[in-house]
Amino acid sequence: MxxxxxxxxxxxxxxxxxxxxxxxxxxxxxxxxxxxxxxxxxxxxxxxxxxxxxxxxxxxxxxxxxxxxxxxxxxxxxxxxxxxxxRGRGGQDLCSEERRGAEDQSHRGEMVSYTPVILDPNSAHPELILSEDLTSVRREKRQKLPANPERFDSFYPVLGSEGFDSGTHIWDVEVGDSTAWFLGVAAESVERKSTTWSGMWRIGFFNGIYKAFSPSASPTVLQMQKMLQRIRVDLDRTRGELSFSDLDTGIYIYIVRRTFTEKLFPYISNGDKFPIKILPYEDEDDNYGW
Known part of the structure; x- marks a missing residue:
């Protein structure tokens, strides 16, 4: 099977x-x-x-x-x-050793499958340029694009083309040199033609400060020891958990725990000319030096 x-x-x-x-x-x-x-x-x-x-x-x-x-x-x-x-010493299955190692590393979370994310050009703000393969986004001059209902008109966002209402999904994002970005998830009903923040759960970097944003709470300042370059987003619909971690260290950045009731879509906002990229799959053992 x-x-x-x-x-x-x-x-x-x-x-x-x-x-x-x-x-x-x-x-x-x-x-x-x-x-x-x-x-x-x-x-x-x-x-x-x-x-x-x-x-x-x-x-x-x-x-x-x-x-x-x-x-x-x-x-x-x-x-x-x-x-x-x-097989390990005495014929022991190394998979079980790896599972125990993962459980011991609380910052690693559960072992889940990587979810390829393709960006939805119909949702992209008019000042965003998507790469041909729809995995990278940067801000440029405003384009003349149809004002379709799916398209955002503020904050420079774009959504993933596939939403999730069940299961566990992870995707990795490289923010690189962008100095104005937000990433996380947005509810299917999120208002596209408004400056409100409802229906979105995100972390972001703006004016040199890292913050976390939730609809029902004031922004939370995040104290980071180093500049973030690559971030893992982990959405667990079963447990009602959304987490962000530093892909280079495996350390959690921020966790949201709540009962999500709507389908959620990957969310990226880039207010800079430097691109933000959805990363291809990498073996987690290689990422963390196992």
Missing amino acids: ASVLEEDLSCSVCHAIFKDPVVLSCSHSFCKDCLQDWWTKTQIQECPVCKRKSSRSQPPHNLVLKNLCETFSLKKDQREASPVSR
């Missing part, structure tokens, strides 16, 4: 791990060849899953998903090629 992660990384057309995946505007991804073959056979340029029409004959590559699939396939091949390497 395929693992949950392997199922998430499988093309719904060929049912194999994605090869050279591309992403449609509806956020569904497919192998490039599978999608082109599907369109050739059906003579209709639409999503094979939701049937939404696609205006682009050459959809952008999903580089985040591609990197995730390559990493998964490599590790799977290594496990299959070296089954003995997973």
